[in-house]
Amino acid sequence: MALGEVLVDVAGVAKHFGEGPTRVDALREIDLTVTAGEVIALLGPSGSGKTTLLNVIGCILAPSAGRVTLDGDVVFDRGRWLRRDLRRLRLDKIGFIFQAHNLLPFLTAEENVALVLDLAGQSQAEGRARARELLDYLEVGHRARVKPALLSGGEAQRVAIARALANRPRIILADEPTAALDSVRAGLVMDLMRRLAVEQEACIITVTHDEKIFDRFDRLIHLRDGRLVAA
Amino acid sequence: MNLALKDIRHGLFRFVLTCFGLGLLMTVVLAMVGIYNGLVADALAAVRAPAVDLWVVESGTQGPFAEASSIPPDTRDAVARMPGVAAAGAVTFQTIEAAHAGRTLRLYVIGYEPGRPGGPLAIAEGRGMGAARFEAVADRKTGLQVGDTIRLGRNRFAVVGLVEGAMNSGGDPAIYLALADALALQSELDPAAERVRAARGAVGAPQPQVAAVVARVVPGADVELLSATVRQWKHLGVLTQAEEEDLLLSSVVDMARRQIGLFLGILLSVSAVVIALIIYTMTMEKLKQIATLKLIGAPDRTIVGLIVQQALILGMSGWAIGFALISTVKDVFPRRVVLEPLNALALAGIIAVVCLLASGLGIRAAQKVDPATALGG
Numbered sequence: 001m002a003l004g005e006v007l008v009d010v011a012g013v014a015k016h017f018g019e020g021p022t023r024v025d026a027l028r029e030i031d032l033t034v035t036a037g038e039v040i041a042l043l044g045p046s047g048s049g050k051t052t053l054l055n056v057i058g059c060i061l062a063p064s065a066g067r068v069t070l071d072g073d074v075v076f077d078r079g080r081w082l083r084r085d086l087r088r089l090r091l092d093k094i095g096f097i098f099q100a101h102n103l104l105p106f107l108t109a110e111e112n113v114a115l116v117l118d119l120a121g122q123s124q125a126e127g128r129a130r131a132r133e134l135l136d137y138l139e140v141g142h143r144a145r146v147k148p149a150l151l152s153g154g155e156a157q158r159v160a161i162a163r164a165l166a167n168r169p170r171i172i173l174a175d176e177p178t179a180a181l182d183s184v185r186a187g188l189v190m191d192l193m194r195r196l197a198v199e200q201e202a203c204i205i206t207v208t209h210d211e212k213i214f215d216r217f218d219r220l221i222h223l224r225d226g227r228l229v230a231a
Numbered sequence: 232m233n234l235a236l237k238d239i240r241h242g243l244f245r246f247v248l249t250c251f252g253l254g255l256l257m258t259v260v261l262a263m264v265g266i267y268n269g270l271v272a273d274a275l276a277a278v279r280a281p282a283v284d285l286w287v288v289e290s291g292t293q294g295p296f297a298e299a300s301s302i303p304p305d306t307r308d309a310v311a312r313m314p315g316v317a318a319a320g321a322v323t324f325q326t327i328e329a330a331h332a333g334r335t336l337r338l339y340v341i342g343y344e345p346g347r348p349g350g351p352l353a354i355a356e357g358r359g360m361g362a363a364r365f366e367a368v369a370d371r372k373t374g375l376q377v378g379d380t381i382r383l384g385r386n387r388f389a390v391v392g393l394v395e396g397a398m399n400s401g402g403d404p405a406i407y408l409a410l411a412d413a414l415a416l417q418s419e420l421d422p423a424a425e426r427v428r429a430a431r432g433a434v435g436a437p438q439p440q441v442a443a444v445v446a447r448v449v450p451g452a453d454v455e456l457l458s459a460t461v462r463q464w465k466h467l468g469v470l471t472q473a474e475e476e477d478l479l480l481s482s483v484v485d486m487a488r489r490q491i492g493l494f495l496g497i498l499l500s501v502s503a504v505v506i507a508l509i510i511y512t513m514t515m516e517k518l519k520q521i522a523t524l525k526l527i528g529a530p531d532r533t534i535v536g537l538i539v540q541q542a543l544i545l546g547m548s549g550w551a552i553g554f555a556l557i558s559t560v561k562d563v564f565p566r567r568v569v570l571e572p573l574n575a576l577a578l579a580g581i582i583a584v585v586c587l588l589a590s591g592l593g594i595r596a597a598q599k600v601d602p603a604t605a606l607g608g
Contacts, residue, residue, distance in 0.1 A: 051606065060526065060603045091528025102523045102605055104234075106241030111232065118232045119529050127232075147241070163527070175606045 006069075007170050007203045008034040008057055013066030015052055015226075026052040027063065028226040036170065039194050039204040041214065044223035050207045051175065053223065057205060058094055058173050059086045070094070071170050091120055095164030095202075097193075099176035101156040103148040109135060109159040110144040116166040127166075134162035138192060154185045161189065165196055172197065174206040183212040190216040234533065235540035238517075249509060250548040256502050257553025258560075260578060263498055265561060265568035267491045272569045274400035274484040277339070278475050281322070281349045283445040284454055285310075286470045287461055294468075295324055295442035296400070296475070297482045302467065304410070307344075307444045313460060315452030320347030321441040323413045326403055331381050336373055338406045339399040340383070342413020348445045350407055357392030364412055368392040370404035383408070384416040400483050402566045414439040499581065506549075506582070507589035510542045514593030518600050525602035538593045539586075546586035550579050 015027040027049045034040055042050040055061035056068060059075060068076040071093050075083050083089050090096075103112045110131045117127035135141040138158040140151075148156055157177065164172055172193070178186035190213045197204045206217070214220060222229045239246050278296060286295070287302070287310050294300020304321050311319035323342035328335050343349030345360040351368060357377035360366050367388040369375040379390045388408065397405035408416065418439050448454055454471055461469040470478065480488070514521075521534055554575055561568040 055603050055606065058526075058606075060601075060606075087525065087528045087530060089528075090526065096526055096606070098523075098606060102519070104520055104523065106234075106238040107232075111237070115232055115234075116527055119527070119533065124232070 009069040041217040048223040049226040095169040097174035101160040253549030254552025258556040261557040268569035269567035285446040287444040301440040319446040320349035322349040368407040370397040372404035510589040522605035542586040542590040
């Protein structure tokens, strides 16, 4: 593991929905590599294919063609998944950060973070310790026993980041992570994510429209009509 | 981490309310089961009370419960003398209404010969009947107490003892009288009516008749042979205890039993649909959370466990509330409600199966959830 190591390699990926006159090409011949420690943004107008690409990299959506390699493992090639247990793959390698934090409302902040480790088979004590460590790091440790409904938007988003990082994934996918935050908090969240990416030797791929944070990214990837138009 | 329990605790008030609603439904189901059992138990109470082996009745009748039967009282002597008969007693049955303490009691009068078969087996309070006349032993449900007196016909009777669970198939509580008193109650007329009867030229009182003669046989005696012997007397018929019970269930209470049984079936079906609907709705409300769980890598067993555990906790809580409620209020019902442990356990089993099947619907919905929906795109 090292900074600069290729963690995401998308080669010739295409995705279309429907056939014949109703066919929609969401992604066309996408080639993209992202290395450890890199923080990139996927930009583009609505319908340009940003979320589709994020779903493909997150092993949620099977591409129609191309090859996807994550952390050195070819996971999709020649029209099929090469891993049977995609959820386990996501659990081990990928962390997700959502626009609307998507914390489970019946768990406390600490439990939301520890859940990922529980699912990964770690002991309860280990899970709670790691959750505490992350929450403290993200400066929401004092809200560990609070349920999401009582957290502010910024606190909830930081808890969601802690959850995404709990299992030390090397690929972090974020969908509009700062959409619900003001510019100051948005900048703070991005700085935090960048710092963690470097520390954990992970990469971060973010879908965003938030121009306030464009300067926080290493690269801005533009998509239009399913194609990469600049990188 | 048990997600099912965490989720329940999060919405505890709502979950408890749902359980309580389901519990009320289970109360009705258990009440119907209890009423069904009570109907059968009531019907068999009178026929089982004397604990006899043979019922000698009027030839060609299915007496004394399914049809009227009328035989001479001295039949008892003939039956008692038969080889293999340990003891025999004559009995009468009639339903009357009597006033007591400002209310009207509907009573099932059983006349028997104290010291012979036909009377109650166990006395719950007070004493059994002796040789004295104008004494009575009543079922507790009559509301009579030991020491009370009650006017039946033209005579007043002193209650000397109480029994439990003695009634007819209609649920009317029993009162035991000496045979002579019961026969007098059947045949004695009001003085005015007696004068009219005498004016019409009737001579003497009509010969009293008993409904049946019951007999216990000695151990090892051949009941079938005894029955065959009695049937040779052309004016008499005979039923064994088992035949009498079967007759009672197949004719006297059969329609009511089927009616309640059918209603119970409908009620169970409604309960199953309600449970399925609750569990399905509970799952549908969590689809976004399930999508999130799938996205972050939760295996199917975690999601299935969440749905199934909540379904079972809901079902079993509803059952427990229902059982507790019906156990508390069953004595308030005017008819007997008999809750057998086996019935309650069977219902628990049915509820568990219904919950599992209903979970299947929820699990199917959960399996269809696309984890991408958690991303909001």
